[in-house]
Amino acid sequence: MRNSIDKSRISITELIFLLIGILLLLSLVRIATGQSVARGPSAPKAHAQVQQPLYKEYRGVRLDMTAAEVRAKLGAPALKSDEQDFFVISANETAQIAYNAAQKVMTISTDYAGGAGAPDYRSVVGEGMLLQRPDGTLFKMVMNDAERFWVTYTRSATTPSIVTITIAAYK
Secondary structure, X not given: OHHHHHHHOOOHHHHHHHHHHHHHHXXXXXXXXXXXXXXXXXXXXXXXXXXXXXXXXXXXXXXXXXXXXXXHHHOOOOEEOOOEEEEEOOOOXXXXXXXXXXXXXXXXXXXXXXXXXXXXXXXXXOOOOOEEOOOOOEXXXXXXXXXXXXXXXXXXXXXXXXXXXXXXXXX
């Protein structure tokens, strides 16, 4: 009987490997689900104020415009459908405009290859630090609850980088 009790105990080496495995698992979960904030001063959440986005339109195109109004502002799209138009503005700049069932703009997304021609992030989402994702991508999102839309600024970690600015309505 005593021999079977000794076999069921965990040795020190096995315990150390178990603890290391748990720590590695916790680290992987944190990396997979978390975003780290670029280092800088931060205000307590209880006292944080919602910042209003500065960027509300792209080349005169705003949320809730009709598809016809968008095409009058940006010209003929390279790809056209009832749900979405794709515009090639230049070699470095493209725009995608998504429409709802009523043919009204609900999302405006622009891409700037190499960041060329992209507005500074502060003019899009205001002052403050960008979040840095584990892959090195920089990101910030700002909500405008009064007007029911959000704006994001994303700079990819790829070389060359791609800056994507998205304005979208929410209900």
